Amino acid sequence: xxxxxxxxCIRKIIAAGxxxxxxxxxxxxxxxxxxxxxxxxxxxxxxxxxxxxxxxxGGRYALTAPGAVPPLRTLLGASVTDIGANETLVxxxxxxxxxxxxxxxxxSQRLPEVLGTVAGDNTVLVIPSSIxxxxxxxxxxxxxxxxx
Numbered sequence: 172x173x174x175x176x177x178x179x180c181i182r183k184i185i186a187a188g189x190x191x192x193x194x195x196x197x198x199x200x201x202x203x204x205x206x207x208x209x210x211x212x213x214x215x216x217x218x219x220x221x222x223x224x225x226x227x228x229g230g231r232y233a234l235t236a237p238g239a240v241p242p243l244r245t246l247l248g249a250s251v252t253d254i255g256a257n258e259t260l261v262x263x264x265x266x267x268x269x270x271x272x273x274x275x276x277x278x279s280q281r282l283p284e285v286l287g288t289v290a291g292d293n294t295v296l297v298i299p300s301s302i303x304x305x306x307x308x309x310x311x312x313x314x315x316x317x318x319x
Contacts, residue, residue, distance in 0.1 A: 259305070
Protein backbone atom coordinates (compact mmCIF):
# COMPACT_ATOMS: atom_id res chain seq x y z
CA UNK A 172 0.00 0.00 0.00
CA UNK A 173 1.40 3.43 -0.94
CA UNK A 174 1.58 6.36 1.45
CA UNK A 175 -1.22 8.11 -0.47
CA UNK A 176 -3.45 5.06 -0.11
CA UNK A 177 -2.55 4.76 3.59
CA UNK A 178 -3.37 8.43 4.22
CA UNK A 179 -6.70 7.97 2.43
CA CYS A 180 -7.51 4.99 4.69
CA ILE A 181 -6.58 6.96 7.82
CA ARG A 182 -8.84 9.86 6.78
CA LYS A 183 -11.69 7.47 6.00
CA ILE A 184 -11.39 5.64 9.34
CA ILE A 185 -11.18 8.82 11.41
CA ALA A 186 -14.07 10.45 9.55
CA ALA A 187 -16.24 7.34 10.00
CA GLY A 188 -16.12 7.00 13.75
CA UNK A 189 -14.69 7.38 17.17
CA UNK A 190 -11.00 6.46 17.08
CA UNK A 191 -9.60 7.26 20.50
CA UNK A 192 -6.04 6.00 20.28
CA UNK A 193 -3.28 5.25 17.81
CA UNK A 194 -3.56 1.58 18.72
CA UNK A 195 -7.27 1.58 17.77
CA UNK A 196 -6.36 3.27 14.51
CA UNK A 197 -3.57 0.74 13.83
CA UNK A 198 -6.05 -2.12 14.32
CA UNK A 199 -8.55 -0.52 11.94
CA UNK A 200 -5.82 0.01 9.37
CA UNK A 201 -4.78 -3.64 9.69
CA UNK A 202 -8.39 -4.65 8.92
CA UNK A 203 -8.05 -2.57 5.75
CA UNK A 204 -4.88 -4.46 4.84
CA UNK A 205 -2.39 -1.82 5.94
CA UNK A 206 0.23 -2.75 8.52
CA UNK A 207 1.94 0.34 9.87
CA UNK A 208 4.37 1.11 12.70
CA UNK A 209 3.47 3.52 15.48
CA UNK A 210 6.19 5.95 14.32
CA UNK A 211 4.86 5.99 10.75
CA UNK A 212 1.31 6.41 12.01
CA UNK A 213 2.36 9.39 14.18
CA UNK A 214 3.99 11.06 11.15
CA UNK A 215 0.91 10.35 9.02
CA UNK A 216 -1.40 11.89 11.63
CA UNK A 217 0.79 15.00 11.73
CA UNK A 218 0.88 15.21 7.91
CA UNK A 219 -2.93 14.99 7.79
CA UNK A 220 -3.40 17.67 10.45
CA UNK A 221 -5.24 15.25 12.73
CA UNK A 222 -6.02 16.53 16.22
CA UNK A 223 -6.92 14.66 19.38
CA UNK A 224 -10.14 16.20 20.68
CA UNK A 225 -11.10 15.80 24.36
CA UNK A 226 -14.68 14.81 25.05
CA UNK A 227 -16.97 13.30 27.67
CA UNK A 228 -15.98 9.73 26.69
CA GLY A 229 -12.25 10.43 26.86
CA GLY A 230 -11.56 11.82 23.42
CA ARG A 231 -11.08 10.98 19.78
CA TYR A 232 -9.08 11.88 16.71
CA ALA A 233 -10.57 14.49 14.37
CA LEU A 234 -9.54 15.76 10.93
CA THR A 235 -8.48 19.38 10.58
CA ALA A 236 -6.62 21.26 7.89
CA PRO A 237 -2.86 21.32 8.52
CA GLY A 238 -1.97 24.45 10.48
CA ALA A 239 -5.61 25.44 10.92
CA VAL A 240 -7.26 26.00 14.27
CA PRO A 241 -10.44 23.92 14.23
CA PRO A 242 -13.75 25.50 15.21
CA LEU A 243 -14.20 25.81 18.97
CA ARG A 244 -16.95 23.20 19.28
CA THR A 245 -14.87 20.70 17.28
CA LEU A 246 -11.78 21.41 19.33
CA LEU A 247 -13.42 21.37 22.73
CA GLY A 248 -16.51 19.23 22.21
CA ALA A 249 -18.41 19.02 25.44
CA SER A 250 -15.42 19.81 27.65
CA VAL A 251 -16.79 23.10 29.05
CA THR A 252 -19.29 22.32 31.78
CA ASP A 253 -20.05 25.72 33.33
CA ILE A 254 -19.18 29.40 33.30
CA GLY A 255 -19.61 31.52 36.41
CA ALA A 256 -18.55 34.98 37.55
CA ASN A 257 -18.31 37.21 40.56
CA GLU A 258 -17.92 40.99 40.47
CA THR A 259 -14.39 40.84 39.07
CA LEU A 260 -13.51 37.50 37.43
CA VAL A 261 -14.97 34.72 35.26
CA UNK A 262 -14.37 31.07 36.09
CA UNK A 263 -14.83 28.36 33.45
CA UNK A 264 -15.19 24.76 34.59
CA UNK A 265 -14.12 21.97 32.21
CA UNK A 266 -13.70 18.23 32.12
CA UNK A 267 -10.43 17.11 33.74
CA UNK A 268 -7.43 17.96 31.58
CA UNK A 269 -9.27 20.31 29.21
CA UNK A 270 -8.68 23.68 30.90
CA UNK A 271 -5.38 24.35 29.15
CA UNK A 272 -6.96 23.88 25.74
CA UNK A 273 -9.85 26.21 26.59
CA UNK A 274 -7.49 28.86 27.97
CA UNK A 275 -5.22 28.64 24.93
CA UNK A 276 -8.19 29.09 22.61
CA UNK A 277 -9.44 32.14 24.52
CA UNK A 278 -5.94 33.66 24.53
CA SER A 279 -5.51 33.00 20.80
CA GLN A 280 -8.67 34.99 20.06
CA ARG A 281 -7.10 38.17 21.49
CA LEU A 282 -10.46 39.42 22.68
CA PRO A 283 -10.22 43.08 23.74
CA GLU A 284 -12.28 42.44 26.88
CA VAL A 285 -9.89 39.66 28.05
CA LEU A 286 -6.62 40.61 29.72
CA GLY A 287 -5.56 36.98 30.07
CA THR A 288 -6.29 33.50 31.41
CA VAL A 289 -4.86 31.15 34.02
CA ALA A 290 -5.57 27.44 33.61
CA GLY A 291 -5.53 24.61 36.09
CA ASP A 292 -6.55 21.04 35.27
CA ASN A 293 -10.30 21.58 35.12
CA THR A 294 -10.77 25.32 35.66
CA VAL A 295 -9.86 28.47 33.75
CA LEU A 296 -9.71 31.86 35.42
CA VAL A 297 -10.47 34.58 32.85
CA ILE A 298 -9.28 38.06 33.82
CA PRO A 299 -11.18 40.94 32.19
CA SER A 300 -9.33 43.95 30.86
CA SER A 301 -11.84 46.13 32.70
CA ILE A 302 -14.52 45.46 35.29
CA UNK A 303 -16.95 47.37 33.04
CA UNK A 304 -16.44 44.69 30.35
CA UNK A 305 -17.06 41.74 32.68
CA UNK A 306 -20.74 41.19 31.81
CA UNK A 307 -20.10 41.45 28.06
CA UNK A 308 -17.13 39.10 28.36
CA UNK A 309 -19.17 36.54 30.30
CA UNK A 310 -21.98 36.63 27.70
CA UNK A 311 -19.48 36.29 24.87
CA UNK A 312 -17.77 33.32 26.51
CA UNK A 313 -21.12 31.64 27.21
CA UNK A 314 -22.15 32.07 23.57
CA UNK A 315 -18.87 30.69 22.25
CA UNK A 316 -18.39 27.88 24.74
CA UNK A 317 -21.83 26.67 25.81
CA UNK A 318 -24.13 27.29 22.85
CA UNK A 319 -25.24 24.13 21.11
